[in-house]
Amino acid sequence: MGKKSSKDRLSNEINAGSMADIAFLLLIFFLVTTTIVSDKGVLVKLPPWSEEEPDIAKLNERNVYSILVNADNQLLVRGEPTQLRDLRENTKIFIMNPEGRPDMSEDATKAIVSMKNDRGTQYETYLEVYNEVMAAYNELRDEAALSRHGKAYEFLTKDQAKAIRTAIPLIISEAEPTAFGEE
Amino acid sequence: MSKFDKKRSKSQPAISTASLPDIIFMLLFFFMVVTVLRDAELKVKVVTPNATELTKLEKKSLVNNIYIGKPLAKYANEAGTKARMQLGDKFADEKDIPLFLEKHRQQVPENQRGGITSSLKIDGKVTMGVVSDVKTALRKSGQLKLNYSAKPRAE
Numbered sequence: 001m002g003k004k005s006s007k008d009r010l011s012n013e014i015n016a017g018s019m020a021d022i023a024f025l026l027l028i029f030f031l032v033t034t035t036i037v038s039d040k041g042v043l044v045k046l047p048p049w050s051e052e053e054p055d056i057a058k059l060n061e062r063n064v065y066s067i068l069v070n071a072d073n074q075l076l077v078r079g080e081p082t083q084l085r086d087l088r089e090n091t092k093i094f095i096m097n098p099e100g101r102p103d104m105s106e107d108a109t110k111a112i113v114s115m116k117n118d119r120g121t122q123y124e125t126y127l128e129v130y131n132e133v134m135a136a137y138n139e140l141r142d143e144a145a146l147s148r149h150g151k152a153y154e155f156l157t158k159d160q161a162k163a164i165r166t167a168i169p170l171i172i173s174e175a176e177p178t179a180f181g182e183e
Numbered sequence: 184m185s186k187f188d189k190k191r192s193k194s195q196p197a198i199s200t201a202s203l204p205d206i207i208f209m210l211l212f213f214f215m216v217v218t219v220l221r222d223a224e225l226k227v228k229v230v231t232p233n234a235t236e237l238t239k240l241e242k243k244s245l246v247n248n249i250y251i252g253k254p255l256a257k258y259a260n261e262a263g264t265k266a267r268m269q270l271g272d273k274f275a276d277e278k279d280i281p282l283f284l285e286k287h288r289q290q291v292p293e294n295q296r297g298g299i300t301s302s303l304k305i306d307g308k309v310t311m312g313v314v315s316d317v318k319t320a321l322r323k324s325g326q327l328k329l330n331y332s333a334k335p336r337a338e
Contacts, residue, residue, distance in 0.1 A: 017200065023207035030214035039246065039302055041231075041332040043238040049322040071310075119312030123305050124232040126314070127331055134236040177315050 042131060044172075062103055063110045065094050069129060071120030071181025084128060091136035095168070108140070109166070114173045120181020130172075137170045144168060223272040226262070227252035232307035233336035240330055245298045247287040249280075251313055252306035266309045268317060277320040284326050304332040 068076040075082045077090065095111045097104040105111035113133050117126055144164050145153040153161065229252040240246050250269040254262040262274045269275065270283045288296055301321060305314060321329065
């Protein structure tokens with residue numbers, strides 16, 4: 001009799017002991033399938049497609065910073081062989097033209113970086129060149145932000161950042177690659 | 184003193200495991216939230232290059248992935264050994280891009296379609312010929328926001 005009453009009392013509680021096991025099972029499943037990836041990369045905006053080739057003849061030559069990358073991943077910047085590590089500094093000097101040289105850009109707003117590569121150029125090199133040009137512009141914007149507002153570019157308000165973006169616009173023109181060195 | 188000892192030994196408490204499920208559930212929910220079930224099995228070898236000027240892609244649902252690289256050894260019979268493009272979970276050509284983009288567009292709410300970004304996951308060793316063909320195809324189908332996927336590099 002006494003035994004029965006104790007059994008009654010027990011059956012009132014659901015045994016939660018196995019709950020942990022179930023939860024563990026689910027937990028391990030999600031642990032295994034989880035990939036905490038954050039996709040990072042160089043963000044670019046392509047120009048809209050148009051059938052005719054853009055006419056670059058009417059551009060003033062002094063404003064165009066031409067970068068050629070050949071199938072052997074060598075750089076030719078404005079007719080001169082250049083190393084990748086010098087590219088960033090040279091680009092910055094070209095855009096701002098601090099000495100007012102007649103063969104460099106009239107003004108940061110008019111400077112255009114023109115990139116052209118072969119079909120055999122390695123993607124890695126292409127991205128490195130692109131990255132260096134982007135870095136040059138980002139550094140210039142940072143410097144402008146510091147001198148104008150005393151803050152880094154990323155901490156500026158929207159209007160301030162926009163003003164600097166218009167003063168130093170990032171213009172990269174990419175030509176169709178020449179059919180050379182395709183594997 | 185003796186009284187105290189006696190009482191303690193008698194009750195000998197088992198650790199209550201009643202709150203264990205709660206703790207596990209908490210962990211479970213954490214992993215459920217951060218989990219992204221991998222959507223496609225990679226059939227091409229992709230080792231993205233390093234770069235410094237990186238932007239993080241925020242909205243996962245607005246991103247479609249395009250992989251370019253050499254096919255893995257076990258797919259060499261089917262796809263050859265030259266660099267190929269993978270859309271979704273199969274090998275594809277440039278002409279498949281418009282349909283792929285349109286399928287992804289359909290899944291995105293109309294007011295967010297302007298923010299759709301194509302993430303190009305391209306192996307560093309791939310030559311630019313393939314890449315420019317893909318870029319041209321993307322331009323032709325009006326997909327202009329691109330992300331060259333890259334790994335951060337310590338300067």
